């Protein structure tokens with residue numbers, strides 16, 4: 048299931064809701080809509096307008112409220128848009144009501160992210176994980192979709208869904224459940240292989256350093272700088288989808304003049320409101336994080352929303368089981384104007400992955416933390432010199 052929802056340069060109007068009744072993290076604002084716009088651009092769409100609504104609570108039917116939906120419809124018609132993208136997660140019935148009201152296709156943030164992932168996934172495990180996430184997203188929405196189909200064909204929903212429609216729906220559900228089970232099986236097999244690899248690695252006692260952070264923070268650029276690799280780094284969101292590990296020889300890592308061997312892992316970037324089934328589906332590759340000896344949390348220090356980005360990443364690091372792993376906050380892009388220049392905390396460094404500034408200090412600090420960890424559990428992380 049890798050069909051993309053967006054054709055090239057499909058014009059879209061964005062919408063977000065900030066409701067007092069919503070969890071603070073679910074609320075939309077100009078900054079989350081900016082991010083949604085980047086996501087849309089990444090997916091190959093063209094943002095032509097946006098609507099931000101404030102209400103006490105979401106409207107059960109049209110989410111942003113009837114008046115705002117009318118306003119949005121006018122904007123869509125004036126701009127010739129064929130798509131509406133909502134910053135918040137919509138229920139199946141809201142999606143349906145809105146697409147009737149607006150006269151265009153309606154998708155939410157999760158669908159957009161899944162779409163980008165579907166297009167980007169390049170390795171086998173990456174593609175399996177995306178497909179699993181898409182089916183998990185689809186399953187609870189199936190009945191709504193069927194209702195929509197029957198209402199389009201003029202059959203009233205209750206009768207239509209009780210008759211042959213329900214049979215069809217059950218068949219689809221069974222089919223999807225079977226597919227989900229098969230995907231989970233296959234991913235499970237891949238995870239077992241990864242575990243074997245990991246055990247081999249542990250025997251070799253080479254420290255593992257994982258790069259983690261918000262999308263576009265500069266993880267891949269730093270990965271390339273540390274390992275001499277040429278992994279693609281680009282100014283798109285979710286440039287990296289697959290976990291890549293490379294052996295690197297890091298000078299001065301263990302306080303020795305010689306270089307020390309380490310395994311450095313580049314991971315998929317995080318983002319606000321990352322669909323939960325996507326995190327679950329990506330557990331196979333993100334699992335690597337749990338076994339890292341050191342986490343480098345990369346933050347784009349030039350981004351005005353860096354604190355929020357760091358908070359989102361922090362939460363996901365804990366959720367993925369690496370909350371207690373020694374960690375360095377790496378404030379990247381210090382070469383840029385507007386980069387945060389305040390004094391940093393104890394386990395924090397200011398670097399530029401692009402120019403190399405501060406990388407020496409990062410390696411020294413990394414070495415110190417790995418050394419402390421090695422002393423705490425001497426069988427692990429023996430100094431390995433190359």
Ligand SMILES: Nc1nc2c(ncn2[C@@H]2O[C@H](COP(=O)(O)OP(=O)(O)OP(=O)(O)O)[C@@H](O)[C@H]2O)c(=O)[nH]1
Nearest residue numbers: 262263264265266267268281285286287316400401
């Ligand atoms: N000026 C400047 N730009 C940087 C620096 N590090 C990375 N960039 C740029 O920031 C953008 C994102 O870099 P990536 O390394 O792809 O970021 P990432 O964290 O791997 O992003 P995803 O894989 O998409 O999550 C690219 O355009 C890089 O060239 C830096 O230190 N300074």
Ligand SMILES: [Mg+2]
Nearest residue numbers: 266267286287
């Ligand atoms: Mg990357």
